[in-house]
Amino acid sequence: MDLLVSLLSVALLASAVRLTVPILLTALGAVYTERGGVFNIGLEGTMIMGTFFGAAVTHVVSRALQTPGAEAAAESAIAPLAGMLAAMGAGVLFSLIHAVMSVTFQVNQLISGVALNLLATGLARFLNILFFGVATQSPGIRGFTPWSIPGLREIPALAPVATGISPVIPVALLLVVTGQWVLLRTVFGLRLRSVGEHPRAADTLGINVSRYRYAGVLISGALAGLAGGYLSIEQGRGYLEGMTQGRGFIALAAMIFGNWWPVGALGASALFGYFDALSLRVVHTAIPYQFITVLPHIATILVLAGVVRRAVPPAADGIPYSKEEG
Amino acid sequence: MSARVRLVVLQVAAPALAIGFAALVASGIILAIGKNPIDVYVTMVRFSFTRIDSVAAILFKTTPLIFAGLAVALSFRANVWNIGVEGQYYVGAFAASLVAFGLRGLPAAAHLPLAVFAAVVAGALWAFVPIALKLRRGAHEVITTIMMNYIASAVVLYLLADVYRDPTQVGTPRVRTPLFADEARVPLLGPLLNRLGLAIPEHSALNGFLVLGLVLCVVIAVWLSRTRFGYEVRATALNPDAAEAAGISLDRVRFVMFMTSGGLAGMVGLSDILGFFGYFDIDFPKGLGFLGISVALLARNNPLGIVPAALLLGFLDRGAQGVQVFSGVPREVITIMQALIILAIVVAYELLTRYVRAQRKREAERAVAGPAMRETAGGS
Numbered sequence: 001m002d003l004l005v006s007l008l009s010v011a012l013l014a015s016a017v018r019l020t021v022p023i024l025l026t027a028l029g030a031v032y033t034e035r036g037g038v039f040n041i042g043l044e045g046t047m048i049m050g051t052f053f054g055a056a057v058t059h060v061v062s063r064a065l066q067t068p069g070a071e072a073a074a075e076s077a078i079a080p081l082a083g084m085l086a087a088m089g090a091g092v093l094f095s096l097i098h099a100v101m102s103v104t105f106q107v108n109q110l111i112s113g114v115a116l117n118l119l120a121t122g123l124a125r126f127l128n129i130l131f132f133g134v135a136t137q138s139p140g141i142r143g144f145t146p147w148s149i150p151g152l153r154e155i156p157a158l159a160p161v162a163t164g165i166s167p168v169i170p171v172a173l174l175l176v177v178t179g180q181w182v183l184l185r186t187v188f189g190l191r192l193r194s195v196g197e198h199p200r201a202a203d204t205l206g207i208n209v210s211r212y213r214y215a216g217v218l219i220s221g222a223l224a225g226l227a228g229g230y231l232s233i234e235q236g237r238g239y240l241e242g243m244t245q246g247r248g249f250i251a252l253a254a255m256i257f258g259n260w261w262p263v264g265a266l267g268a269s270a271l272f273g274y275f276d277a278l279s280l281r282v283v284h285t286a287i288p289y290q291f292i293t294v295l296p297h298i299a300t301i302l303v304l305a306g307v308v309r310r311a312v313p314p315a316a317d318g319i320p321y322s323k324e325e326g
Numbered sequence: 327m328s329a330r331v332r333l334v335v336l337q338v339a340a341p342a343l344a345i346g347f348a349a350l351v352a353s354g355i356i357l358a359i360g361k362n363p364i365d366v367y368v369t370m371v372r373f374s375f376t377r378i379d380s381v382a383a384i385l386f387k388t389t390p391l392i393f394a395g396l397a398v399a400l401s402f403r404a405n406v407w408n409i410g411v412e413g414q415y416y417v418g419a420f421a422a423s424l425v426a427f428g429l430r431g432l433p434a435a436a437h438l439p440l441a442v443f444a445a446v447v448a449g450a451l452w453a454f455v456p457i458a459l460k461l462r463r464g465a466h467e468v469i470t471t472i473m474m475n476y477i478a479s480a481v482v483l484y485l486l487a488d489v490y491r492d493p494t495q496v497g498t499p500r501v502r503t504p505l506f507a508d509e510a511r512v513p514l515l516g517p518l519l520n521r522l523g524l525a526i527p528e529h530s531a532l533n534g535f536l537v538l539g540l541v542l543c544v545v546i547a548v549w550l551s552r553t554r555f556g557y558e559v560r561a562t563a564l565n566p567d568a569a570e571a572a573g574i575s576l577d578r579v580r581f582v583m584f585m586t587s588g589g590l591a592g593m594v595g596l597s598d599i600l601g602f603f604g605y606f607d608i609d610f611p612k613g614l615g616f617l618g619i620s621v622a623l624l625a626r627n628n629p630l631g632i633v634p635a636a637l638l639l640g641f642l643d644r645g646a647q648g649v650q651v652f653s654g655v656p657r658e659v660i661t662i663m664q665a666l667i668i669l670a671i672v673v674a675y676e677l678l679t680r681y682v683r684a685q686r687k688r689e690a691e692r693a694v695a696g697p698a699m700r701e702t703a704g705g706s
Contacts, residue, residue, distance in 0.1 A: 041468060097669070101669060101672070101673065105672075105673045105676055105677075106676060107672040107673060107676045108672060110407055110468060111619075111623060111668065111672050112669065112672065114409065114616070114619055114668070115665050115668035115669045115672075116665070118616060118620075118661070118664065118665040118668070119662060119665035119666070119669075121661065122658045122659075122661030122662040122664075122665060123658075123662055125656070125658045125661070126355070126656055126658035126659060126661075126662060129656045129658065130359065135656075135658070245476075246472065246473070246476055249469055249472045249473070250473075252469055253469050253473075256466065256469075288484050288488060290480040290481070290483050290484035290487075290488075291480060291481075291484065293480060294476050294477045294480040297473040297476040297477055298473070298477065300469065300470075300473050301455075301459070301465070301470050301473050301474070304459070304463075304465035304466060304469060304470055305459045305463045305465045305470075306463070
């Protein structure tokens with residue numbers, strides 16, 4: 001009974017919500033790129049770029065704003081906002097490489113993604129040495145002023161979930177709803193999906209396949225960058241090498257588990273977020289901590305092995321499209 | 327004939343151009359931090375090739391890359407994507423360590439092969455999970471192998487720190503296994519090469535695994551080009567549907583290639599631990615599995631191409647040390663360059679493939695158009 005209570009404790013759930021966000025944002029990005037027919041395993045590297053640029057820009061901007069008379073509250077919102085935008089921008093630029101490689105040059109998308117992940121590790125270390133003199137971490141930074149829900153925060157039992165809410169959390173939830181609407185109801189979404197299902201048919205109807213595939217990849221970059229920014233600005237309060245811990249890959253699994261839909265990705269990400277939170281909280285058990293830390297990874301394998309048969313990927317997912325050949 | 331010569335030239339030029347492109351971008355980065363790229367490259371080459379022990383060091387760094395490259399190439403050849411070489415070699419190296427320090431009193435002729443065998447089995451076992459889940463349950467092997475990498479490092483860390491840590495080291499910051507039995511260590515190449523007149527210094531760790539790696543490259547090349555199974559692999563890669571229609575079991579080809587890949591991956595770390603360290607510790611070299619992907623791509627998954635590709639990356643890795651020490655350029659520049667080489671090389675090969683296809687088409691058109699034109703000329 002004790003175990004059950006602790007598995008459902010409010011503090012654990014609050015932590016699970018926080019840890020769901022980076023996986024969810026990246027999984028949402030993965031939905032866009034794969035719906036357009038481009039497999040993007042470089043999202044892990046894109047997240048890494050987001051973590052670095054998010055933290056670095058937040059640090060630089062908050063330094064620049066540190067004038068004696070300035071109002072503290074205004075400053076604390078501008079710097080992390082700039083950081084988030086920089087993280088998204090870095091994600092877009094980084095995924096542009098993937099788009100050029102896989103859409104324009106039509107190379108193997110898996111390999112391009114793996115190379116991007118390698119590039120991201122090297123680049124983040126290099127830039128960190130350049131900016132901060134050390135390879136693995138940035139100075140500490142301050143994120144957004146956390147929100148709390150009036151009314152609920154007064155109830156002690158609910159305080160962990162009702163306070164300390166990052167503004168990025170509601171944004172992420174909003175993006176789920178928007179994503180579902182975009183893919184189901186808008187011209188852009190339908191065309192994006194057509195390009196991922198049957199590019200030749202789409203091409204015949206006059207849809208510019210390359211342009212839509214570029215759009216899908218770049219949106220995924222923006223979202224993965226934002227996820228990285230959230231990790232370093234809101235959660236880590238600074239950049240730390242390896243802080244993504246494979247969440248970019250886990251997000252891909254969440255997208256598959258969510259059957260390539262934003263709402264499905266939300267459910268799957270929540271599951272992985274829960275395991276992530278569990279891996280951080282369970283300390284005093286008979287199970288060695290090394291095994292607890294890989295709970296999310298084990299869960300990922302089990303989920304892929306258990307449910308994937310039911311999942312149907314976009315028909316042209318991962319297949320380069322060229323106008324000339326059939 | 328001239329078209330064929332041009333093709334050969336292009337095939338050599340493609341990787342050269344890709345490396346040149348990567349070096350160019352890296353030069354930009356070096357310039358940006360206020361250093362002279364030419365100086366840096368000169369330092370790299372001078373550091374690497376002016377002394378025989380430096381050459382030996384490059385060959386030592388090349389050794390694990392040959393195994394890693396082969397492992398990746400074999401899976402890629404069968405269109406299954408083993409991104410898990412990284413994890414497979416951790417468990418392989420740890421399994422070999424268990425045998426190497428756990429058993430005592432065996433003759434070298436039995437102990438060393440037993441350690442290698444343990445590594446192969448452990449690597450293959452780690453590869454079995456993702457391939458079985460792929461073939462039986464449809465789980466995407468790219469994601470499962472990456473997850474297995476994380477699990478491998480957790481398992482190895484646990485076994486190393488909590489179960490098999492050398493009891494005499496407790497209380498010190500060193501986390502490592504007990505020393506291996508001498509019988510499990512691999513013979514060094516230094517003494518042999520010295521007898522041939524090369525002055526390999528005493529401290530060089532160049533060892534028998536280099537020879538094993540070279541032999542394996544040749545054996546696998548023959549296996550894939552001269553046997554029935556090799557033919558099935560090629561058929562599967564070229565056209566899976568046609569291969570299946572011809573009675574080839576795709577699942578069997580993929581399974582065998584993936585498991586062989588895992589077994590080879592198990593041996594990646596052996597040159598380092600059995601040839602140099604003599605124990606397994608927490609600073610065991612990491613990242614070789616991912617470098618293996620670069621090696622395989624550079625070699626276009628050709629077993630014989632693995633050797634020059636591994637040499638190139640071994641040189642870059644060694645050069646990175648020199649650059650860091652003598653030019654004050656962070657070695658990460660070289661990591662960036664390795665990633666750029668992959669990106670440039672896949673583009674170069676893709677363009678080459680397109681060129682060849684266009685060339686063939688043109689030749690075929692000419693062959694068809696030639697007689698037809700003569701006919702019309704005769705009829706008029």
